[in-house]
Amino acid sequence: MNEKREPGFDRALARVLHIGALAGFFVMAAGAVAHILFDGPIAARLEITGVLILLITPVVRVFVAMLLFFREKDWRYGWISAGVLLILLLGSLLGIGER
Amino acid sequence: MTTILLVVLGLFAGLVGALSGTGGGIILAPMLALYFGLPIQQAIGTSLVAVITTSAASSSMHLQRHTADIRLGMTLELATALGAAVTAYLVGYINRTALEILFTVFLLYGAVTILRKGGKTEDAQDEMIPASSGNEAAFPPYEPKRLPLGMGASLVAGGLSGLLGIGGGPIKVPVMYLFMGVPLIVATATSNLMMGVTAAASAFVYYRRGDIVPAVAAPLVVGVFVGSLAGARLAPRIHHKWVARLLVAIMLYLSMHMLVHIVGKFL
Numbered sequence: 001m002n003e004k005r006e007p008g009f010d011r012a013l014a015r016v017l018h019i020g021a022l023a024g025f026f027v028m029a030a031g032a033v034a035h036i037l038f039d040g041p042i043a044a045r046l047e048i049t050g051v052l053i054l055l056i057t058p059v060v061r062v063f064v065a066m067l068l069f070f071r072e073k074d075w076r077y078g079w080i081s082a083g084v085l086l087i088l089l090l091g092s093l094l095g096i097g098e099r
Numbered sequence: 100m101t102t103i104l105l106v107v108l109g110l111f112a113g114l115v116g117a118l119s120g121t122g123g124g125i126i127l128a129p130m131l132a133l134y135f136g137l138p139i140q141q142a143i144g145t146s147l148v149a150v151i152t153t154s155a156a157s158s159s160m161h162l163q164r165h166t167a168d169i170r171l172g173m174t175l176e177l178a179t180a181l182g183a184a185v186t187a188y189l190v191g192y193i194n195r196t197a198l199e200i201l202f203t204v205f206l207l208y209g210a211v212t213i214l215r216k217g218g219k220t221e222d223a224q225d226e227m228i229p230a231s232s233g234n235e236a237a238f239p240p241y242e243p244k245r246l247p248l249g250m251g252a253s254l255v256a257g258g259l260s261g262l263l264g265i266g267g268g269p270i271k272v273p274v275m276y277l278f279m280g281v282p283l284i285v286a287t288a289t290s291n292l293m294m295g296v297t298a299a300a301s302a303f304v305y306y307r308r309g310d311i312v313p314a315v316a317a318p319l320v321v322g323v324f325v326g327s328l329a330g331a332r333l334a335p336r337i338h339h340k341w342v343a344r345l346l347v348a349i350m351l352y353l354s355m356h357m358l359v360h361i362v363g364k365f366l
């Protein structure tokens with residue numbers, strides 16, 4: 001399964017995860033510091049943004065993998081990635097309308 | 100003050116998680132529930148954000164070393180994400196005490212499993228070293244076997260992740276390694292990669308329900324991020340057996356405290 005893939009593939013996904021984790025970390029850190037210094041709407045907004053960055057990071061990873069699979073004409077795994085994306089989308093719709 | 104304590108908790112969980120190779124998610128939710136007064140649903144939802152952080156940070160490293168199998172991971176993610184989203188949805192309808200009991204049972208079970216497994220995590224760490232050199236993967240080519248079994252196990256692992264806010268590595272890694280014929284380093288790296296998508300699938304449901312508390316998640320993530328990076332650095336120099344024992348002790352203590360907490364409600 002692993003001998004077919006091109007070397008740039010792993011690196012592209014690694015970059016997505018790296019950027020997502022770092023961005024989430026810095027925004028969360030800013031939020032936590034703001035929370036300690038002056039608790040208010042700015043802190044809350046930063047914290048929510050941080051949560052959303054981290055929640056979206058794995059989704060972007062799957063999306064980028066899907067594009068790369070399709071570009072390699074690896075239809076099977078392109079569609080599998082699309083399926084994972086669909087489940088993630090349905091999951092985000094599932095929580096709507098409660099509370 | 101609470102914010103600083105949460106950073107410390109995250110730091111500790113990240114460190115122990117990276118050193119023991121278990122993610123550390125299992126101790127976060129009960130600690131948030133017991134010592135920070137979060138309802139168990141919110142404790143679970145918030146710890147999922149920490150699980151995503153650990154997964155993203157560590158798998159970006161694994162991917163650069165070409166140890167994660169993206170195709171296998173993506174295939175199994177179909178099952179883990181589905182399981183996670185469904186149980187996360189069901190959590191909205193489970194009684195709070197029932198969920199606490201379930202969590203306590205799993206903590207006890209997890210502690211016993213790690214105790215019985217003994218030094219298994221050490222083998223994984225030893226095998227980790229040669230893979231880091233060069234651009235090509237250092238393991239022989241393989242073809243995953245028994246995919247239906249792997250999908251079934253992934254569905255269960257995903258379900259547990261959505262239910263308890265954990266990564267599910269202790270289920271996925273042995274199944275890939277023992278039953279599917281995947282090398283241990285690849286199984287560990289792939290499980291780590293899958294954790295992010297799995298946790299995200301359930302975290303969306305928790306978030307929409309209001310069960311992720313951003314003010315708690317922020318300091319926690321800061322701590323977990325730094326803690327797991329430090330843990331990854333320290334890992335080669337620390338005796339994993341002791342970390343595993345420490346983790347077991349914490350899990351046993353937390354399960355006892357949870358039990359007291361649950362029983363206390365009925366008295």
